[in-house]
Amino acid sequence: MKKGFKIIVLAKQVPDTHNVGKDAMKEDGTMNRAALPAIINPEDLNALEQALRIKDQYPETQITVLTMGLPKAVEVLKEGLYRGVDKGILLTDRKLGGSDTLATSYAIAQAIKTVGDYDMVLCGRQAIDGDTAQVGPQAAEKLGIPQITYAEEIQEITESSITVKRRLESGVEVVKAPFPVLVTVHGSAAACRTRNAKFYMKNKNDESNIITWGAADINVEDEKVGKAGSPTTVKKIDAVVLQAKESKKLTSSDQDVDTLIKDLLSNHILG
Amino acid sequence: MANFYNDNPDLKFHLQHPLMKRIIDLRENNDYSDKDKYDYAPKDFEDALDNYDKTMEICGEVCADVIAPNAEGNDLEGHSIENDHLKYNKYASADYEALRKAGVWGITMPRKYDGLNMSNVPYMMVGEMVSRADGGFCNFWGLQDCAETILEFASEEIKQEYLPKVAKGATLSMVLTEPDAGSDLQSVQLKATFDEESGMWLLNGVKRFITNGDADIQLVLARSVEGTTDGRGLSLFVYDKDKNCEVVRRVENKLGIHGSPTCEMVYKNAPAKLVGEEKLGLIKYVMSLMYGARLGVGGQSVGIAESAYREAYKYAQEREQFKQPIIKFPAVYQLLGNMNAKIKGMRSLLYETARFVDMSKLLTAKKNEGTLPKELRNDLKYFVKMADAFTPLLKLFSSEWCNSVCYDALQIHGGSGYMKDFPIERMVRDARITTIYEGTSQLQVVAAIKGVTTGIFAERMAEYDKMLEGADNLAE
Numbered sequence: 001m002k003k004g005f006k007i008i009v010l011a012k013q014v015p016d017t018h019n020v021g022k023d024a025m026k027e028d029g030t031m032n033r034a035a036l037p038a039i040i041n042p043e044d045l046n047a048l049e050q051a052l053r054i055k056d057q058y059p060e061t062q063i064t065v066l067t068m069g070l071p072k073a074v075e076v077l078k079e080g081l082y083r084g085v086d087k088g089i090l091l092t093d094r095k096l097g098g099s100d101t102l103a104t105s106y107a108i109a110q111a112i113k114t115v116g117d118y119d120m121v122l123c124g125r126q127a128i129d130g131d132t133a134q135v136g137p138q139a140a141e142k143l144g145i146p147q148i149t150y151a152e153e154i155q156e157i158t159e160s161s162i163t164v165k166r167r168l169e170s171g172v173e174v175v176k177a178p179f180p181v182l183v184t185v186h187g188s189a190a191a192c193r194t195r196n197a198k199f200y201m202k203n204k205n206d207e208s209n210i211i212t213w214g215a216a217d218i219n220v221e222d223e224k225v226g227k228a229g230s231p232t233t234v235k236k237i238d239a240v241v242l243q244a245k246e247s248k249k250l251t252s253s254d255q256d257v258d259t260l261i262k263d264l265l266s267n268h269i270l271g
Numbered sequence: 272m273a274n275f276y277n278d279n280p281d282l283k284f285h286l287q288h289p290l291m292k293r294i295i296d297l298r299e300n301n302d303y304s305d306k307d308k309y310d311y312a313p314k315d316f317e318d319a320l321d322n323y324d325k326t327m328e329i330c331g332e333v334c335a336d337v338i339a340p341n342a343e344g345n346d347l348e349g350h351s352i353e354n355d356h357l358k359y360n361k362y363a364s365a366d367y368e369a370l371r372k373a374g375v376w377g378i379t380m381p382r383k384y385d386g387l388n389m390s391n392v393p394y395m396m397v398g399e400m401v402s403r404a405d406g407g408f409c410n411f412w413g414l415q416d417c418a419e420t421i422l423e424f425a426s427e428e429i430k431q432e433y434l435p436k437v438a439k440g441a442t443l444s445m446v447l448t449e450p451d452a453g454s455d456l457q458s459v460q461l462k463a464t465f466d467e468e469s470g471m472w473l474l475n476g477v478k479r480f481i482t483n484g485d486a487d488i489q490l491v492l493a494r495s496v497e498g499t500t501d502g503r504g505l506s507l508f509v510y511d512k513d514k515n516c517e518v519v520r521r522v523e524n525k526l527g528i529h530g531s532p533t534c535e536m537v538y539k540n541a542p543a544k545l546v547g548e549e550k551l552g553l554i555k556y557v558m559s560l561m562y563g564a565r566l567g568v569g570g571q572s573v574g575i576a577e578s579a580y581r582e583a584y585k586y587a588q589e590r591e592q593f594k595q596p597i598i599k600f601p602a603v604y605q606l607l608g609n610m611n612a613k614i615k616g617m618r619s620l621l622y623e624t625a626r627f628v629d630m631s632k633l634l635t636a637k638k639n640e641g642t643l644p645k646e647l648r649n650d651l652k653y654f655v656k657m658a659d660a661f662t663p664l665l666k667l668f669s670s671e672w673c674n675s676v677c678y679d680a681l682q683i684h685g686g687s688g689y690m691k692d693f694p695i696e697r698m699v700r701d702a703r704i705t706t707i708y709e710g711t712s713q714l715q716v717v718a719a720i721k722g723v724t725t726g727i728f729a730e731r732m733a734e735y736d737k738m739l740e741g742a743d744n745l746a747e
């Protein structure tokens with residue numbers, strides 16, 4: 001049995017949309033990123049915890065965190081190092097700015113290819129700023145490797161495969177895939193551990209475990225990244241205010257409850 | 272994300288006390304030379320203080336996000352015996368694991384033994400935060416005092432063997448009390464005989480009321496001189512659980528601190544190593560250990576009181592009677608105000624004592640190494656004196672006030688607080704032990720009285736007055 005695995009964790013710095021203040025939206029309806037604190041995408045932290053648990057079990061495991069974003073996204077890498085990650089890669093370049101999920105997944109896949117040797121790529125199911133859940137699966141497609149989405153728990157690892165419990169809407173599913181594999185981790189997976197005091201002290205002033213790459217380092221074609229490589233355009237943004245338009249009064253009688261359940265089922269709110 | 276460090280500005284205030292510069296400088300040998308040997312050592316005071324601050328933040332997060340939510344389960348489930356050994360419940364196991372992964376075990380141990388080389392102040396601060404999260408579980412943390420005793424008195428061989436294990440998260444216990452030896456430890460009977468063949472001491476006998484008795488590393492007080500009946504025949508031994516020569520006969524069913532297992536232990540030909548010199552077990556080593564433990568109970572008392580106060584404050588805001596929140600009634604806000612004032616007083620006493628203990632230990636270590644400069648001799652005398660006087664004072668007042676704060680906090684909850692539906696009843700139960708163990712309040716009075724009669728407290732009070740004069744000048 002191997003003593004360790006090579007893992008790449010994809011992590012994204014996102015605005016903390018769970019702590020939205022009154023300045024969170026600009027007048028044109030777009031997000032005011034400056035008014036929101038930057039955090040690591042929560043489900044990426046779930047993915048990081050899965051990687052760290054593998055390292056707990058197989059101490060020779062090497063974990064690399066890869067992030068794409070502005071130079072300040074280096075904070076994401078630092079947070080990884082403070083928790084036990086071995087190396088961080090910051091992918092930052094003006095050419096990559098404005099990338100949609102297609103262009104982002106292409107750049108990420110190119111960066112993973114540049115890393116070269118890996119057993120698994122772990123990432124969050126989706127980011128809280130876009131909620132697309134597309135980057136992980138698209139990167140797997142571009143890399144030509146199997147993907148397991150909605151992972152809740154890594155149940156078994158062998159020398160050449162991984163067995164994962166998936167959290168689905170209607171229950172759970174256990175699947176197995178050979179290495180190399182990309183796994184997107186669901187928010188119901190174990191929460192990420194806190195920073196480790198010693199790792200913090202060691203890495204806070206040390207940049208030697210962080211590598212910065214630009215577009216040229218990962219061999220991308222310019223027309224496939226940034227705005228040029230992004231077919232997605234935002235046509236219009238509406239501020240939607242949800243409000244109740246009609247209400248129904250029900251009693252606690254069996255008949256009323258029965259009617260309510262039937263209504264909910266027919267509207268696909270239940271089932 | 273909740274954080275028990277960031278939500279309590281008092282803690283940062285005490286961490287930035289002016290004496291901390293001196294403490295940290297001494298701790299880092301004044302030259303911060305560890306930075307050349309260890310990649311996690313600080314390069315200067317500011318760097319070190321940032322390490323202290325961030326380590327507290329990490330612990331504050333573990334306490335708020337892991338330990339506090341587990342407190343109810345830990346209390347309800349307690350611990351059990353499986354195959355003659357202690358089996359921790361899943362809540363305590365998760366708490367322990369979270370602190371271990373946070374890398375803070377061995378917080379006061381030197382880097383040479385893989386520790387964080389921090390002072391007593393942050394050690395107590397984590398103790399306070401863990402106690403606020405779970406007054407029972409905090410004993411797992413506080414028993415690191417045993418590592419301090421090993422560090423201070425054991426041979427280098429024992430230190431090399433055990434202290435790196437502490438930094439990896441090994442649990443510890445101090446195994447002192449026996450059925451007939453509680454406050455009167457001179458009556459300890461557990462027998463230690465030297466086995467020529469193995470070169471080890473063999474322990475035989477029974478111990479009672481041992482907190483986390485079946486820990487990985489156990490410090491056992493035993494009678495090594497046959498025919499003696501008093502404290503002079505007692506020595507201290509370190510026993511490794513891996514030897515598997517101890518049995519947990521019973522886990523006590525207690526009023527409170529269910530999260531901390533209290534065991535009756537039986538040792539049968541259990542091989543152990545002598546700590547320091549023979550016959551000094553009680554009169555020197557255990558006395559030092561007890562002083563550390565009393566400081567720890569101070570931290571535990573402040574933490575439990577803080578949690579009780581916060582529960583009462585929250586309840587008084589939410590509970591409405593006579594069409595308004597009960598916090599609006601003078602009788603209730605007066606109670607809350609007094610509780611808060613007591614907690615601030617207890618906390619100041621806690622960290623003042625911790626600083627005295629830090630200075631006292633650091634200067635004593637310098638003296639023992641023969642590197643204490645002449646001009647610091649008076650400082651050594653002063654801080655040893657203050658640490659000795661303030662430790663029983665802290666233990667006495669913090670534990671008594673912890674109980675009174677918890678009593679008032681339950682009072683504010685009214686009938687609801689008497690039910691198991693609110694956490695306050697657990698806090699009241701957890702608080703009760705603090706005036707009893709590690710020396711009862713009555714014994715603390717005996718220990719503290721010297722500070723009154725010899726004028727030590729009066730001397731310090733006069734110094735505080737002087738500081739206040741300075742503060743007045745600043746305000747002008």
